[in-house]
Amino acid sequence: GQQLNQSPQSMFIQEGEDVSMNCTSSSIFNTWLWYKQDPGEGPVLLIALYKAGELTSNGRLTAQFGITRKDSFLNISASIPSDVGIYFCAGTGSNSKLTFGKGITLSVRP
Amino acid sequence: DTAVSQTPKYLVTQMGNDKSIKCEQNLGHDTMYWYKQDSKKFLKIMFSYNNKELIINETVPNRFSPKSPDKAHLNLHINSLELGDSAVYFCASSQTRYEQYFGPGTRLTVT
Numbered sequence: 497g498q499q500l501n502q503s504p505q506s507m508f509i510q511e512g513e514d515v516s517m518n519c520t521s522s523s524i525f526n527t528w529l530w531y532k533q534d535p536g537e538g539p540v541l542l543i544a545l546y547k548a549g550e551l552t553s554n555g556r557l558t559a560q561f562g563i564t565r566k567d568s569f570l571n572i573s574a575s576i577p578s579d580v581g582i583y584f585c586a587g588t589g590s591n592s593k594l595t596f597g598k599g600i601t602l603s604v605r606p
Numbered sequence: 607d608t609a610v611s612q613t614p615k616y617l618v619t620q621m622g623n624d625k626s627i628k629c630e631q632n633l634g635h636d637t638m639y640w641y642k643q644d645s646k647k648f649l650k651i652m653f654s655y656n657n658k659e660l661i662i663n664e665t666v667p668n669r670f671s672p673k674s675p676d677k678a679h680l681n682l683h684i685n686s687l688e689l690g691d692s693a694v695y696f697c698a699s700s701q702t703r704y705e706q707y708f709g710p711g712t713r714l715t716v717t
Contacts, residue, residue: 598647599649
């Protein structure tokens with residue numbers, strides 16, 4: 497089946513630093529989405545990407561749809577404490593179902 | 607003006623019981639979903655309904671039965687609860703297949 501790979505499982509950064517997260521797949525995906533989940537809450541959609549090569553920003557967040565359609569990355573610039581949470585990539589491939597990666601837990605040290 | 611709401615937020619029950627979780631969305635979306643998030647935070651789709659019709663039914667025990675009385679509501683009924691059913695259950699909705707909006711989750715604990 498279609499799988500999305502996110503690693504590492506956890507990342508620890510200092511407040512003010514930039515961080516980049518990658519999401520890869522062995523098969524082609526047609527849509528990439530990035531979600532953030534705060535503790536005790538549901539995932540919240542951050543950015544949606546629909547076209548290979550597309551680069552989209554949302555405040556301090558920037559995400560790109562890889563040109564091979566097998567990867568996407570999310571950058572967070574100038575991190576702040578409220579950036580803490582789990583970041584999931586998600587995508588739709590040939591079966592049109594939304595598949596989620598296992599998530600990366602981000603910790604931000606003040 | 608909550609977009610996707612679920613009740614209850616927490617549900618603690620004993621093995622063998624039957625329970626329901628309710629979901630409502632006020633976004634006017636046509637499609638609603640149920641996801642299960644396990645202790646390792648992995649999100650797995652269970653069901654999807656489009657305009658009250660079941661369109662996705664993943665490999666879920668038939669003790670789980672979704673019901674959609676109208677396109678704004680999708681409830682999940684679980685019979686004969688087992689310890690392994692303990693998880694957080696999320697409802698979501700979307701207008702397209704891609705941009706899904708999630709509810710706050712229901713943490714189910716089976717003892």
